[in-house]
Amino acid sequence: MSMYKYFIKTPWWARWLFSSYVWRIPTKEKVVYLSFDDGPHPVITPWVLQLLKKFDAKATFFCIGANVRKHPAIYQQVLEEGHAVGNHTWHHLNGWQTPVKDYLDDVARASELIQSNLFRPPYGKIKAAQAKGLFRAIGKGRSKVIMWDVLSGDFDKSMTPQRCSEYVLKNVEAGSIVVFHDSEKAFSNLENALPTILSALNNEGYKFEKIQMEGL
Secondary structure (H helix, E strand, O other): OOOOOOOOEOOHHHHHHOOOOEOEOOOOOOEEEEEEEOOOOOOHHHHHHHHHHHOOOOOEEEEOHHHHHHOHHHHHHHHHOOOEEEEOOOOOOOHHHOOHHHHHHHHHHHHOOOOOOEEOOHHHOOOHHHHHOHHHHHOOOOOEEEOOOEEOOOOOOOOOHHHHHHHHHHHOOOOEEEEEEOOHHHHHHHHHHHHHHHHHHHHOOOEEOOOOHHHO
16 A cells, blocks of 8 residues: 555455456456546546547546536547446445445436446445446446556545656556546646656557456
């Protein structure tokens, strides 16, 4: 654990305890799975998309339903540029603090706009009963809870862009799922850290791919 109140690198025991969730995607190739939570945002998401295009990178965007409703054109741009999307609830709910039915109703509402079997719980907090009910809430058969292997910490106001970059580059490995946020709260870190991270990993020979149900 870092000096912060969360794990930058997800510990083995968390992956073992919650082994039905996807924490990383095993691969022998130098592939990293970048993901962006909380969008779409009318300014930040297009900035991210432009930067990804520069590095021929694909990513996965876990979208909040309310933001998709506000910015449908940006959401469509994410899809048209070949990225994957996932459900991140309608109201960015904390599963541990929300009754199961209310949580699943919120997920179902988001699924009306977000066509995906991929789901990431806000804050990484979800009850077992909520996870079991996802297939009904999403209504697309099999669904997968996508967690992460590396948390960038870009959302943390006590984090600096330099530390954000250093922590990601130190902990990333083939198959890592890395979390960033295309949100105003994170942008002061993301704006400087993401170009540094993409450039460094690109120079190390990594490819950037989106998460797909077929490979899970």
